Amino acid sequence: MLLQQQKMQLSSYTELYDLVVPKENLLRKINELIDFSFIYEELLNKYCLNNGRNAESPVRMFKYLLLKSIYTVSDMDVVERSRYDMSFKYFLEMTPEEDVINPSSLTKFRKLRLKDTDLLNLLIGKTVAIAIEKGIIKSKSIIVDATHTLSRSNPFSRIEVLRERSKLLRKTVYQFDEEFKTKMPSKNIENDVKKELEYCRELEKRIKNEASISEIPAVKEKLNLLKELVEDTDEQMIYSKDADAKTGHKSADSSFFGYKTHIAMSEERIITAAVVTSGEKGDGPELPQLLEISQENGMEVDTVIGDSAYSGKENLKIASAQNIKVVAKLNPSITQGFRKDEDKFDYNKDADRFVCPAGHLAIRKARQNRKNVGKNQVDTYYFDTEKCKVCPLKEACYKEGAKFKTYSVSIKSDLHQDQMLFQESDEYKEKSKHRYKIEAKNSELKNVHGYNRAIAYGIENMQMQGAMTIFAVNLKRILKLM
Structure with a gap:
């Protein structure tokens, strides 16, 4: 019975759709682009097939949620609009005279049928497969970034x-x-x-x-x-409590309470992977997973484009092992060091020692951190404290009573040296021009599809919201490029 419900029932009024739903209508195009039977196959095990009353079609229920994401409306409004909007009825595969569902059914569908379903990866994977099949994705680059979403209770009473x-x-x-x-x-x-x-x-x-x-x-x-x-x-009665949401920081003096969605996107602006985390998580550590999911979804990747958060040593290692280039600036502390120019000591290459601003040469040096333990090695230079005690510049340089006066320099790894050279190349500069695209995509998710605020509590609901929103955005992008 459930399978029979997936098909539009025969009606003498069905021909009305050809008159009132034009070929360029977005919902007609989506119906023609994608076979939604994969939803039925994915959710079949969530239904009892031989007991109880007939359930609403899982495909139709899914389409209701998709309409909510496309048009950013409440459960009640999406059902009410499907009562009189012929494009909605056509998209939902209803007959023109067919009655609508009870809005409460959507809540039950989310809680009972979609729970424990990896909807996020399922829907992104489906749209990426369509984009590859249609020849839309031609690039081998993924652009990565994270966008924040405020908790539904953020963080007001x-x-x-x-x-x-x-x-x-x-x-x-x-x-x-x-x-x-x-x-x-x-x-x-x-x-x-x-x-x-x-x-x-x-x-x-x-x-x-x-x-x-x-x-x-x-x-x-x-x-x-x-x-x-x-x-x-x-x-x-706990509206201000969202146990899964956490406080994250957009800048040193700007914070938010909610979630982060870490996104990978092709140069054609098709989202190829997404990972939802609580708000306090860093961007860089999510790159390996975004890369892996994009590849599983069929993307061939030779370049990762992002900001400096993605240029960490572990990410450079993973990328290097797969011959993937990382178009992300190294942290300035690696390329320039932390010190201001006036605080830097001069290096004497003949003596292989640093000279302090007063002209005193270091008396010895020592190397700290073993090689290949995940940290950069450091050369530490030691100065004669007896000279420091009587030096005219000691107030800015020497702490009274200190046993040692040292000056340390980080030794850049081969990975960092290679990345620094790559940053100066024309290829790097050309590829970095594509990074703005993901910022525009984040803006679309928030301003057009309501992704700036969570519509329910908990990370599972946030993942579901992300799945439906990204699915809608990817379908619209595919149709535009076609």
């Missing part, structure tokens, strides 16, 4: 988030009816979640009672989002 959502609803209402302010309930001014929930319910009730306002699509969308939030807060 329940009251702050409820107030922000109700504020957006009021502002939208006032755009259409400024005088509606007189009909609004009195705001809750106490720091009491229950009273804030009561205010939100009363606000929702008064707007719903005015059909001339509540039926305006923009108002209805904000109204449904507030309703979902109120229900979720009522159920969870």
Whole structure:
């Protein structure tokens, strides 16, 4: 029975689709591009085939979630729109007269059917396979970066988030009816979640009672989002707690509370791999996994393009072993050292010693860190402290009472030497020009598809959101390039 539900039922009205859903319609193009039966095959073991009532088609349920990602709407709005939008009905393989699902079915589908499914890799792998099959991916480079997503509870209290959502609803209402302010309930001014929930319910009730306002699509969308939030807060009562989210840093004085999605993308702007982590994780350590997943998905990689976070020694080793070039600047501390010019000592090549600013030659040197233990070796030069004690420059150089005065220089590994030479090449400079593309892709994910904030709690839900969003973005990109 489940398999039969995957097919559009016969209807005398089906020909309407040819009249009202044009060939250039995005949803028609997606339906023609991809065979969604792979979803049925992936989720088949999540259904009981010989007991209970008939389930909704897993392919149709998946398509509902895809529509949510493409158009950034609530569960209620995506179902409501599929009631009257013929392009939605066509995409969902419904007959024109067929009724829609209950919005609560989408929550059950996410929790019961998609749980424990590696949806992220499945969907990215599918789109990459299509892009390769269609000859869209021709490059052998992956561009890597990470984008942050705020936790659903980031990091405001329940009251702050409820107030922000109700504020957006009021502002939208006032755009259409400024005088509606007189009909609004009195705001809750106490720091009491229950009273804030009561205010939100009363606000929702008064707007719903005015059909001339509540039926305006923009108002209805904000109204449904507030309703979902109120229900979720009522159920969870821990709205400000997201156990999997962590605080990460965008800069020395800028932080966020949420998740990171580490992304690899081809030069044609097709995302080839993604890894979702909590917000505090570093970018560089995720490169090996991004590279491996991209290769498993069919990408042939000879170059990795990224920022300096990806130029760590372990990444250079992994890339070198596969003859992959890394177009990422080395940390300035490796190429230039940490010291300012005025703090640097001069090197005397004849004596193989450093000379301090006062002209004193080091009396001996020692090499620290054994070779091939994962750390750069360091040459440490020792100076005569008896001279330092009476030196006119000692205040800026010598600490009173110190037994030793040393000057250390990091010895660059062969990997670092090779990378420094590569950084000066024309090939490096040409390839580095492609890095902006992934920043534009991150912007698209956030500003067009709502990826700037998590829509549910927990890293599993964040992975699911990432899977649907990246799948939608990749399909749109493939269609554009075709």
